[in-house]
């Protein structure tokens with residue numbers, strides 16, 4: 100009883116710490132322009148209005164930025180999962196020349212600080228005529244996400260007992276069928292984590308986008324936000340409204356993927 | 372036609388030779404039992420027939436087809452894995468239906484076969500459960516069911532009843548025998564269980580350290596083991612082995628050990644002459660050591676007096692642990708025996724059924 104109470108107290112405290120800043124942002128986004136710099140702590144400010152949201156959506160390019168971000172992040176996730184899920188399977192299951200070296204190389208790419216890659220990637224992108232394009236952004240992001248996902252997924256595949264695949268082979272499945280009927284379904288938690296992580300990385304990425312995107316119609320939201328600030332004076336109300344809105348896709352994604360993050364999926368297949 | 376033929380098959384894992392030069396012909400519709408101690412290569416043999424393990428040397432034929440390079444899915448075999456290998460993300464029904472679905476069987480047919488197998492195995496009420504919601508024995512039956520529904524050319528079963536309780540095991544043994552009669556499929560069956568080995572198969576293969584020791588019908592293996600290993604491995608409690616010296620006395624053949632000397636039937640050991648006055652291994656099964664009280668007119672030359680160390684009542688019979696001199700052995704006698712621990716007791720060695728093995732090679736002397 101006491102234990103349950105203390106656990107709840109801690110959890111409630113943690114919730115407040117986590118949620119309070121967000122609520123403040125929500126509250127600021129609801130303020131009418133006149134009360135922007137008010138020091139009031141009321142969550143619903145006096146004269147609450149959705150004016151900031153209206154400005155953001157109809158007077159700014161906000162929807163374009165959001166759309167661009169969605170396309171780039173979504174494609175990064177899809178490409179990353181597609182390449183990584185298959186590559187990781189090969190790394191996990193087959194012995195081939197260069198396997199070890201390949202894995203180490205992938206790890207090395209993850210050790211370079213992203214800043215170091217800015218210039219080379221910029222030059223490549225310009226040479227390949229991918230400046231200001233989705234393709235360029237997606238490739239640049241995938242360079243980071245694929246190796247990470249391969250490692251993550253390989254580690255997970257390694258825990259899936261081979262006998263399950265062998266049973267499928269004997270049951271009449273070819274290697275490909277075995278992969279998508281047995282291995283992939285069992286790997287959903289790892290796929291979900293890799294997808295989620297890659298999405299969040301691409302979604303919030305700023306530095307690369309700053310270098311690669313010059314055309315306003317191609318801006319992702321982090322770049323767009325910067326423009327929001329740079330124009331005359333910063334409109335904190337609009338800015339807050341934008342922050343609230345970009346948080347929504349991420350939250351939805353977390354909620355949705357939590358259903359895939361089940362542990363113990365491979366339990367029960369083998370003796371003991 | 373699904374005879375299975377292994378021709379000089381060898382499997383090496385690096386330096387470990389798991390199966391060595393195995394040649395074995397399994398006739399169409401035969402029920403073949405593979406036995407041997409842990410690590411002797413039984414599973415490896417099955418896995419090579421299944422196509423899950425590459426063959427280092429030799430050939431395997433299923434029917435008349437050389438299958439060395441044919442993938443498992445095209446071999447038309449079904450396998451019960453030693454550790455079940457159920458698909459954890461599918462319920463019992465789909466675990467069993469998976470193979471049939473892949474082979475594009477009509478839904479009604481799949482349904483019929485799954486339900487039929489589930490009924491035989493007593494798991495009808497579990498069809499909607501996931502493997503992790505099942506007990507070990509239930510999982511094993513699902514694994515068996517998954518193979519049964521396939522009705523393949525060849526069944527490969529790796530200790531399929533090992534995790535069942537005694538009663539269920541007896542029941543499943545009968546079901547498998549029935550199934551074999553009905554489906555007329557070739558079955559290769561790995562087991563540790565003496566009773567399964569003796570009762571289920573047409574022939575038994577005894578393996579040791581990757582080498583086939585003997586192949587033959589159960590009774591032949593039991594009564595005429597080729598070597599001491601086979602003799603000791605088949606039968607429970609195991610055959611008694613005693614160091615002894617072979618003696619000749621006139622026309623008679625005797626075996627002399629530390630604690631006894633008994634006469635051997637000459638006709639049974641025709642090639643024994645070269646071992647006269649040499650050390651041999653004398654083997655006799657517990658049931659061939661009789662309680663003198665129940666063998667009144669026994670030949671006096673076969674009677675041995677021994678100390679009773681322990682008695683183990685098994686119900687219908689008693690295992691009596693005897694010792695004489697350096698040798699100790701087990702007799703399996705009637706429950707009414709008067710042998711009591713700490714006393715001496717007279718027993719009769721039925722040497723008509725005894726065995727002699729060469730001390731060096733452990734090969735049978737006949």
Ligand SMILES: Nc1ncnc2c1ncn2[C@@H]1O[C@H](COP(=O)(O)OP(=O)(O)OP(=O)(O)O)[C@@H](O)[C@H]1O
Nearest residue numbers: 384387388389408409410411412413414415416453
């Ligand atoms: N993948 C492998 N790599 C290396 N050695 C292996 C491998 N699989 C089996 N072995 C070895 O091959 C030998 C035979 O193994 P196998 O599994 O066939 O034995 P088994 O007769 O089935 O034993 P058990 O009764 O314990 O199941 C063993 O010595 C084992 O250690």
Ligand SMILES: [Mg+2]
Nearest residue numbers: 413414453529
């Ligand atoms: Mg085995």
